[in-house]
Amino acid sequence: MVRPDEYVPTNYLSVLIMVIVGFIFGLGGLIFGSFVRPRFYYKEKLVPYECGNEPSGLPWQKIAIRYYPIAILFAVFDVELGLIYPWTVGFSGLTSTGFLVMIGFLLVLLLGLVYDLKKGILDWHRR
Amino acid sequence: MVSNNLFLEILLILIKIAVVLGIVLLHAAYTVYAERKIIGRMQARLGPTEVGPYGLLQPIADLLKLLTKEDIIPLEAERLIFLVAPLIVLTFAIVNLSVIPFHPSFIIADVNIGILLILAGASLAVYGIILGGWSSGSKYSLLGGLRSAAQVLSYEIPLGMSLAGVILAAESFKLSDIVNHQAQSFFGMNAIPQILGFIVFLICAFAETNRAPFDLPEAESELVAGYVTEYSGFRMGMFFLAEYISIYVMSLLIVHCYFGGWTLPGWLLTIFPPLKFVPAPLILLIKVYFFVFLFIWVRATYPRYRFDQLMSMCWKILIPVSLLNFLIVAFLKRGGF
Amino acid sequence: MARPLFMSIFLLLFLALFLLLFRQKKVVYQFLVYLVMMVLLGIVYLFLGSEFLMAFQIIVYAGAILVMFLFFLYLYPEEEFKIQDMRNSTLIKTLIPSLLFVITLILILFTFDVREYEASASVYSVKELAKLIYNQYPLAIFLLAFILTYPMIAIYLLMKGSESDD
Known part of the structure; x- marks a missing residue:
C-alpha cells in the first residue's frame, strides 16, 4: 500500500469528471436554450401560481412541525446505516462479541422506533 | 511523459462517459415515449401518433419544445x-x-x-x-x-x-x-x-x-x-x-x-x-x-x-x-x- | 507532486469558504456554504486514504444531519432569523477559538515528523476497520445505540410541547 502522505486517489478521477460532465450537460442545455427561447415578461406572468388569485402573502410561514421528527429520525437511522455497512463488509472477520453487539444495537434502535410509533409521532390523524 | 499519460486517461474516461450518457439519455427519452404509448394502450387510447411514423419522433419534438x-x-x-x-x-x-x-x-x-x-x-x-x-x-x-x-x-x-x-x-x-x-x-x-x-x-x-x-x-x-x-x-x-x-x-x-x-x-x-x-x-x-x-x-x-x-x-x-x-x-x- | 498541490487547493478553499460563511446575510446561503464545506471535508478524507470515511461523511453529515438543520427553514419564516446580526460581534467571538485551532494545527504540522508515521491497515481497508471497532470496542457501539435513542425520546417531548400551537 502507498504511504498515506503520498496517496492520490486516481481511480476517483472518473467520478470527478462525471460530476463535471453532468453539470456541464445541464448548464449547456440552459445556455443553448437562452439563445433560442423568447423573452417576453410582464408583471402578471412572474407572479407565483395560486389558482388564478392574487397570492395572499409570502409562502414562508410557520409550517406544521409534523415534518421535523422525520428529519431527526432519518438522521438517527442514517447513522445506524453508516455503522452497519462496515459490519457487513467485515462480517467473516468478526468474533462472536462483534457479531452480537450489532444485533443488540439493532434491537435497541428498533425498541426506540417502537416507542415512537406507540406514542403516535408519525400518525397524521391523532385527534 | 506523465502528463501525456494523464491526458490519454482523461480522454479514455471521456469516451466511456460519452458512450454511457449517449445510451442512457436515448433510453430515457424513448422511455417517455414508451410510457405514453403503453399507458395509452392500457387505457384503450392510442398514445402519441402525430410526430413521425407511429409518433416515434415525439421525444425530439418534446426536447425542442422544452428548449424553446x-x-x-x-x-x-x-x-x-x-x-x-x-x-x-x-x-x-x-x-x-x-x-x-x-x-x-x-x-x-x-x-x-x-x-x-x-x-x-x-x-x-x-x-x-x-x-x-x-x-x-x-x-x-x-x-x-x-x-x-x-x-x-x-x-x-x-x-x-x-x-x-x-x-x-x-x-x-x-x-x-x-x-x-x-x-x-x-x-x-x-x-x-x-x-x-x-x-x-x-x-x-x-x-x-x-x-x-x-x-x-x-x-x-x-x-x-x-x-x-x-x-x-x-x-x-x-x-x-x-x-x-x-x-x-x-x-x-x-x-x-x-x-x-x-x-x-x-x-x-x-x-x-x-x-x-x-x-x-x-x-x-x-x-x-x-x-x-x-x-x-x-x-x-x-x-x-x-x-x-x-x-x-x-x-x-x-x-x-x-x-x-x-x-x-x-x-x-x-x-x- | 500532485498531492501537495491538491492539499493546498483544499486549504485555500476551506479558508475562502470559512470567510464566505460569515459574510452571508441569509441562513440558506450559510447552509449552502456549509454543505460545500462538508462535501470538501469528505474529499479530504479521500486524499487521506479512507474511502469509507468519505462515504460516511457525505451520507451522514452532508446527507442527514444538514438536512435536519435545513428543515428549520420550513419551521420558521426568514424574518425570525434576521433578528440576530451575525456579522460583526459574533464573527470576532467565533474567530478566536477557530484561530486557536488553526494555530495548534500548524504547530503540530511543523513539529511532527511525517516519516515516522505508519498508518494502520484499518485506515485503508473497511474489513480491518470492522475488525477493529466491533471486536475491540463493542461497549462503545452498544453505548452509541442508547445515545441514538435519546433523540427519539426527545422528539416525543418536542411534539408534546408544541401540541398547543399546532
Whole structure:
C-alpha cells in the first residue's frame, strides 16, 4: 500500500469528471436554450401560481412541525446505516462479541422506533 | 511523459462517459415515449401518433419544445437557489451512473465503495428538491418540496437496510463483486433467499424516483405540481430527465443486486443449456427493460397513495421488515448457510 | 507532486469558504456554504486514504444531519432569523477559538515528523476497520445505540410541547 502522505486517489478521477460532465450537460442545455427561447415578461406572468388569485402573502410561514421528527429520525437511522455497512463488509472477520453487539444495537434502535410509533409521532390523524 | 499519460486517461474516461450518457439519455427519452404509448394502450387510447411514423419522433419534438419555452423566474423567488436546484438534481442523477457496471469489463469508475457512492448521490440530490421547493416563492412549491423531501428521506432508510443484506451476502461494496457472488451462490440470484429485502427495495425504488403510486409531487388535485410548480422550460425538463435517468439507475441496481446482473442462475442453465450462448449485455438489457416496463405498468395500474399512508407504510412496515430481512441474512450467514 | 498541490487547493478553499460563511446575510446561503464545506471535508478524507470515511461523511453529515438543520427553514419564516446580526460581534467571538485551532494545527504540522508515521491497515481497508471497532470496542457501539435513542425520546417531548400551537 502507498504511504498515506503520498496517496492520490486516481481511480476517483472518473467520478470527478462525471460530476463535471453532468453539470456541464445541464448548464449547456440552459445556455443553448437562452439563445433560442423568447423573452417576453410582464408583471402578471412572474407572479407565483395560486389558482388564478392574487397570492395572499409570502409562502414562508410557520409550517406544521409534523415534518421535523422525520428529519431527526432519518438522521438517527442514517447513522445506524453508516455503522452497519462496515459490519457487513467485515462480517467473516468478526468474533462472536462483534457479531452480537450489532444485533443488540439493532434491537435497541428498533425498541426506540417502537416507542415512537406507540406514542403516535408519525400518525397524521391523532385527534 | 506523465502528463501525456494523464491526458490519454482523461480522454479514455471521456469516451466511456460519452458512450454511457449517449445510451442512457436515448433510453430515457424513448422511455417517455414508451410510457405514453403503453399507458395509452392500457387505457384503450392510442398514445402519441402525430410526430413521425407511429409518433416515434415525439421525444425530439418534446426536447425542442422544452428548449424553446420561456424561462420564468417568479418575482419572489430566491434567484440563485432557484437556478441551481435543478442542476443539483440532474448532476447527482447522472453521477450515479458512473459506478454501475454495464458489462463484466465496462465500468466508468471502478471504486471500492460503489454502492455507497450511489447512496451518497441520492442523499445529495435531496437538496435539489428541498431547495427548489423552498426557493420558488409559491405555497404549492413549498409544501410539495417539503412532502417530497420527507418522502425521499424516509424511503432512503429501508432502501439502505435492504441493500445492507445484499452487501452482507457478498461482503463487498462493488457491484461487480455482488453480481459474481450471486452467480456462484446456490440459488443464482439474491431475490430468492432475500425475497423480503427484494420487495422492500422494489417499493423503495418507486418512492425514491417519485413515481406512481408514490408521485405525491404530481398530485394535481392537492399540490398542482409539487416542487416543480414554478419551473418552466428546460429547467422543468431537467427535473424530468433526472427522474427518468434515476428510473434506469434503480432498475440497474435491482437487476445487479437481486437478479444477478449479466449472469443467469446455474440451475436455469442446467435445465436449458442453450442459454449459455446468450451474450452478457443482452441478458442485462432484457432484465432492465422488464423492470422499466414494471415501473410503467405500476403507474397504469395502482391508485395514488395518500401522504399519511405513505409515511406510515414506510416507518411501520418497511423499516421493521427490512431489519428482519437483514437479521435473517446475518444469522443464516453466521450459521454457515 | 500532485498531492501537495491538491492539499493546498483544499486549504485555500476551506479558508475562502470559512470567510464566505460569515459574510452571508441569509441562513440558506450559510447552509449552502456549509454543505460545500462538508462535501470538501469528505474529499479530504479521500486524499487521506479512507474511502469509507468519505462515504460516511457525505451520507451522514452532508446527507442527514444538514438536512435536519435545513428543515428549520420550513419551521420558521426568514424574518425570525434576521433578528440576530451575525456579522460583526459574533464573527470576532467565533474567530478566536477557530484561530486557536488553526494555530495548534500548524504547530503540530511543523513539529511532527511525517516519516515516522505508519498508518494502520484499518485506515485503508473497511474489513480491518470492522475488525477493529466491533471486536475491540463493542461497549462503545452498544453505548452509541442508547445515545441514538435519546433523540427519539426527545422528539416525543418536542411534539408534546408544541401540541398547543399546532
